[in-house]
Amino acid sequence: MSGRWWALVAVSLATFMTYLDNNVVNVALPTIQRDLALTISGLEWIVSAYILVFAGLLLAGGRLADVFGPRTAFFGGLAVFTLASVAAGLAGSQETLIAARAVQGLGAALLTPSTLALLPRIFPDARERATAVGIWSAVGALALAIGPLTGGFLSENADWGWIFLINLPIGMIAAVIGLRSIRVERAAAGRSSLDLPGLATSAVALFALTYALIEGESRGWTSAPILGAFAAFAVAAVAFLVVESRTAQPMIDLTLFRERVFSGGLLSMGLWSFGVFGIYFFTALYLQSALGFSPTEAGAGFVPMALLMAVIASVSPRIAERFGSAGTVAAGLGLMAVAIGGLSSAGEGSHYLDLLPWFLLYGAGAGLLVPLTNVVLNAMPPARAGVASGVLNVSREVFGLLGITILGAILSARQSAVGGAPLHAFLEAYRFTLVIAAAIVLVGVPVSVYSLRRTRAASASAEPSEPAVAEPVA
Numbered sequence: 001m002s003g004r005w006w007a008l009v010a011v012s013l014a015t016f017m018t019y020l021d022n023n024v025v026n027v028a029l030p031t032i033q034r035d036l037a038l039t040i041s042g043l044e045w046i047v048s049a050y051i052l053v054f055a056g057l058l059l060a061g062g063r064l065a066d067v068f069g070p071r072t073a074f075f076g077g078l079a080v081f082t083l084a085s086v087a088a089g090l091a092g093s094q095e096t097l098i099a100a101r102a103v104q105g106l107g108a109a110l111l112t113p114s115t116l117a118l119l120p121r122i123f124p125d126a127r128e129r130a131t132a133v134g135i136w137s138a139v140g141a142l143a144l145a146i147g148p149l150t151g152g153f154l155s156e157n158a159d160w161g162w163i164f165l166i167n168l169p170i171g172m173i174a175a176v177i178g179l180r181s182i183r184v185e186r187a188a189a190g191r192s193s194l195d196l197p198g199l200a201t202s203a204v205a206l207f208a209l210t211y212a213l214i215e216g217e218s219r220g221w222t223s224a225p226i227l228g229a230f231a232a233f234a235v236a237a238v239a240f241l242v243v244e245s246r247t248a249q250p251m252i253d254l255t256l257f258r259e260r261v262f263s264g265g266l267l268s269m270g271l272w273s274f275g276v277f278g279i280y281f282f283t284a285l286y287l288q289s290a291l292g293f294s295p296t297e298a299g300a301g302f303v304p305m306a307l308l309m310a311v312i313a314s315v316s317p318r319i320a321e322r323f324g325s326a327g328t329v330a331a332g333l334g335l336m337a338v339a340i341g342g343l344s345s346a347g348e349g350s351h352y353l354d355l356l357p358w359f360l361l362y363g364a365g366a367g368l369l370v371p372l373t374n375v376v377l378n379a380m381p382p383a384r385a386g387v388a389s390g391v392l393n394v395s396r397e398v399f400g401l402l403g404i405t406i407l408g409a410i411l412s413a414r415q416s417a418v419g420g421a422p423l424h425a426f427l428e429a430y431r432f433t434l435v436i437a438a439a440i441v442l443v444g445v446p447v448s449v450y451s452l453r454r455t456r457a458a459s460a461s462a463e464p465s466e467p468a469v470a471e472p473v474a
Helices: 003-036 040-068 070-089 094-122 126-157 167-181 196-219 224-246 254-258 260-289 295-323 325-343 352-367 371-378 382-418 422-442 444-451
Strands: none
Touching: 003 040, 003 070, 003 094, 003 126, 003 167, 003 260, 003 295, 040 070, 040 094, 040 196, 040 382, 070 094, 070 167, 094 126, 094 382, 126 295, 126 371, 196 224, 196 382, 224 254, 254 260, 260 295, 260 325, 260 352, 260 371, 260 382, 260 422, 260 444, 295 325, 295 352, 295 371, 325 352, 325 371, 325 422, 325 444, 382 422, 422 444
């Protein structure tokens, strides 16, 4: 196997590790809650702290990759993420665990844009690049299969800390392989700079919005802290737009949103992420609370869905070449919406086999959205590809965060309104929340049909990017 394919192994392992961390926690949440005496808000912050920092600093991570080179950013992010995982695995309190999760988000914010920046440089040939992106995406989907099962097995049979400590050997293997195989162009000094005002205003806006959504139910939606948080979000968001429109090297080039494919593709990706993050989080709780699954059984319950997602992800670029990206992505979102709606029929007397067809339909739909990454990036001029990839990842992570927080707020409000026995109230709220989620994901069908029309998937006929100059290996 040639060096560039070994480089893909290293990049895919790092991606696998960050994707794994997105969902390995969910099944173990009840165990963590018991051991650390956490509230529901504390549980959400264990998930949201990671996503919040990840999404808030993704654009800065992309800029650092431009300034110092994607290879340097990749190994820096890998080191931060791996060490933070060790700290999370050894945490003995809620505060320590949430802090470690936030540092993990910092590492992931460096890793994720650097992997997308590395792939075109490692694979300048368009056909090889399409194959590499398909493999990279399938590995991420595979992490969704292994994550819940791994989290459930470790939390039930060992200690929940191992769901984080498992990242140590994965990170070390990725580092060893990457140091020997990743050879890309070294960035020229002074070529770009960080947009610190843009970073600050975007981070404040995202943090304020997340805080309001997570704490709104417990503190009261009209309380001073929550109204203040919403006000801070509005002010920071406006300030961010003003800063980005005036700076010479913005974190986000606002003119990108004039492109139909780019803006529509971002929204389609965001709606996909909204469904994936939100449903995984709350369905993990449902399987254990309502169906009486053990953590391992709950994790295993997700495996068929995610394995099918990985299989479809590996072939979806070919499907998009044959039928067009608009139809492929629209079909994927439509299948996801139908599956989420089908899951809302689950009740107290349901069994896993009642849910399995909807899980499989959901996995098939989610796998069809893989070509969207190539479509959005290929719609941009080469000079804007780095910025576009950063914004694409922000869209995915921010919508994933909103999937957890918004659906969590809806579920909590509905549960309080229903009343009665705790299990009955939870089930009624869970089913109601799924209907709302299905409607939101369904919006992506007309959006993708309109924005991606007459857009084909990346093919070998695409012009290859300029070959990169090999960076010496330290």
